[in-house]
Amino acid sequence: MPRTKREKEVSLTKVKKKTKEAKSGMINEVKHCAESYENLYVFSVDNMRSDLFLEVRQHFKANSRFFFGKNNVMAVALGRTKEAECQKNLHKMANSLKGQRGLMFTNVPDEKVIKYFEEFRHKDFARGGQVATETIELSEGPLPQFSFSMEPQLRKLGLPTKLEKGQIELYKDFHVCSENETLNAEQAKILKILGIKMSEFRFVLHKRWQRSTGKILEIEE
Structure with a gap:
C-alpha cells in the first residue's frame, strides 16, 4: 500500500539548518542597519494589535526598519559586551532588550519620532487576561x-x-x-x-542611540 503524504518524513537536520540560516540572516540585517541608520530606539508595545503595528511600519516604511520578537538574536547582533558591539555603545542597547521589546532603526529626526508615537494611541476593547482600568x-x-x-x-x-x-x-x-x-x-x-474600551495600543520608547556620536538617551515615558 503506498504511503500517504501525511506519513512523509521530514529531516530534522534540514529544519535546524534553516533556523540557523534565518538567525544568521537577521544578525547580518541588524548589523547592516546599525551602520546605515542614524538613530536606533529600543521600544515595547502596550496591548499589541497586529493591524496597528503594521500601520506604524507602513508610516515609517521609506526611512526606517523594525525588528521585533527575537531579543537574543537582536542582542547578539548589536553585541552584548563592549568588545563584541558592532558600533560604539550598542552593548548598552543590547542589554536593555528584556521582555517583549524591539528595535527601530530610523533616519527620521528624534522630535518627529517622539511626537508621532505620543499621538499614535488607539483605544480598543480589552481581552481576557488584561487588567481593568476602572470599576x-x-x-x-x-x-x-x-x-x-x-x-x-x-x-x-x-x-x-x-x-x-x-x-x-x-x-x-x-x-x-x-x-x-x-x-x-x-x-x-x-x-x-x-x-x-479599556485597552490602549501604544508604542513605548525606552532608549535612543545616535550613530554619529554613540550617545544613548533614556526616554521618559
Missing part, C-alpha cells in the same frame, strides 16, 4: 440599549436579565469588574457588548 457596576433596571433578542446572550454571560414587555431588564444589580482586576474572557465580552 463597572450595572444597576437594577431596564437596559434600553439592547434589543430583546440579545437577552439569551446576556444571560449566558452571567447577567441577571429578564424580558419585561419586550425589553431587557436587570432584576438586580450586577458587578462587571473592579479596577486593577485581571479580566476573564466573560468579563471582556460583557465590556465589549457594553461598548466600554
